[in-house]
Amino acid sequence: xxxxxxxxxxxxxxxxxxxxxxxxxxxxxxxxxxxxxxxxxxxxxxxxxxxxxxxxxxxxxxxxxxxxxxxxxxxxxxxxxxxxxxxxxxxxxxxxxxxxxxxxxxxxxxxxxxxxxxxxxxxxxxxxxxxxxxxxxxxxxxxxxxxxxxxxxxxxxxxxxxxxxxxxxxxxxxxxxxxxxxxxxxxxxxxxxxxxxxxxxxxxxxxxxxxxxxxxxxxxxxxxxxxxxxxxxxxxxx
Numbered sequence: 001x002x003x004x005x006x007x008x009x010x011x012x013x014x015x016x017x018x019x020x021x022x023x024x025x026x027x028x029x030x031x032x033x034x035x036x037x038x039x040x041x042x043x044x045x046x047x048x049x050x051x052x053x054x055x056x057x058x059x060x061x062x063x064x065x066x067x068x069x070x071x072x073x074x075x076x077x078x079x080x081x082x083x084x085x086x087x088x089x090x091x092x093x094x095x096x097x098x099x100x101x102x103x104x105x106x107x108x109x110x111x112x113x114x115x116x117x118x119x120x121x122x123x124x125x126x127x128x129x130x131x132x133x134x135x136x137x138x139x140x141x142x143x144x145x146x147x148x149x150x151x152x153x154x155x156x157x158x159x160x161x162x163x164x165x166x167x168x169x170x171x172x173x174x175x176x177x178x179x180x181x182x183x184x185x186x187x188x189x190x191x192x193x194x195x196x197x198x199x200x201x202x203x204x205x206x207x208x209x210x211x212x213x214x215x216x217x218x219x220x221x222x223x224x225x226x227x228x229x230x231x232x233x234x235x236x237x238x
């Protein structure tokens with residue numbers, strides 16, 4: 001009986017998942033990621049945004065992001081296969097938004113410039129509010145990652161040849177006046193285990209029967225790349 005009891009204890013220990021080190025908890029991984037983006041002097045990426053509306057209906061668009069902290073420059077170029085395009089760019093004086101569909105340029109002078117990003121969330125399929133809120137960490141911009149509450153580290157997965165932490169949890173929108181959570185949805189984030197840059201984000205919200213509300217955003221990020229001033233120059237077509 002004593003041998004059986006000892007064997008049972010050993011079996012339970014073998015079946016118990018290994019405890020995560022403090023630096024590998026979901027909260028610690030996410031906090032490290034946020035601190036990495038906040039400390040970047042420059043950043044660039046290319047990516048895709050896949051929106052799924054039903055098992056047979058979806059659209060996939062591409063984007064590119066460029067950012068330098070000093071001098072303060074920003075460029076986000078969002079393109080659709082139809083030829084439509086949205087460009088959001090910033091300089092030390094203001095942010096600007098050009099949408100090919102309307103042909104108009106909207107100006108957002110500093111310091112009240114956050115609308116250039118927040119009001120472009122829907123037209124860009126949510127892509128604009130994924131990484132920029134991390135780059136401008138002090139601006140308090142809303143987005144899926146700033147409001148992300150990871151529940152668990154669901155292992156390690158390969159994304160584009162890079163070993164990534166897979167964090168699962170929920171995100172939401174918040175009423176600034178009350179702090180009430182709305183539009184709560186599932187969120188999965190893949191974070192590069194070496195650079196701590198985000199490589200993939202999957203969102204899924206409740207949808208009507210037979211419909212889907214899913215967004216998969218992928219990134220090929222570069223930390224502190226050398227970017228020249230020409231990267232941030234954009235003249236809206238007439």
